[in-house]
Amino acid sequence: AAGVIQSPRHLIKEKRETATLKCYPIPRHDTVYWYQQGPGQDPQFLISFYEKMQSDKGSIPDRFSAQQFSDYHSELNMSSLELGDSALYFCASSTRFTGEETQYFGPGTRLLVL
């Protein structure tokens, strides 16, 4: 079965640079979530989109923005990168159609800010 695809898998940036992470949800999933997992931490909810509209925001810095496109893929844009942004970024997708919104996660993008 098709899974959530994230690209790139690894990314190295320098401080103050920008980064764009991409997420392709499972086909026919209408909701996308972004999570950030710092070293030794649990994943923290950043933001979600339902049917291409922002649904909810968590602990997402103002330097970050995201959107969901007409084909349901989502991009997380990160600007003015800081050392503390180094983390694993997971995308997850789900569908409200079945009534139980189990979130399925992608493999993650490991971002290292130098």
Next chain:
Amino acid sequence: DQQVKQNSPSLSVQEGRISILNCDYTNSMFDYFLWYKKYPAEGPTFLISISSIKDKNEDGRFTVFLNKSAKHLSLHIVPSQPGDSAVYFCAASEKAMGGSEKLVFGKGMKLTVNP
């Protein structure tokens, strides 16, 4: 304040025996609970879930029990296999204002199943 707690950072069991992973939560608004398994450098893999209206859900070797009054859930794996060795995250879902289900994770617990 950690709303989902996995108080044991690790568990080691013998192959063939039962593994019991525990999770406590504080937010009574959580309406859906999930267990994820995670290997290093991979995303969390969904294992099993339970709705707040149920007290047990079983899927093969995996059973999740929910005790709402105690705000406690547990994952039972029986029989345990070496391939089950991974970090297990307990997660709780809360309907956010925009309608999506925001997941709140515990810190994870490392399970080691010895051959």
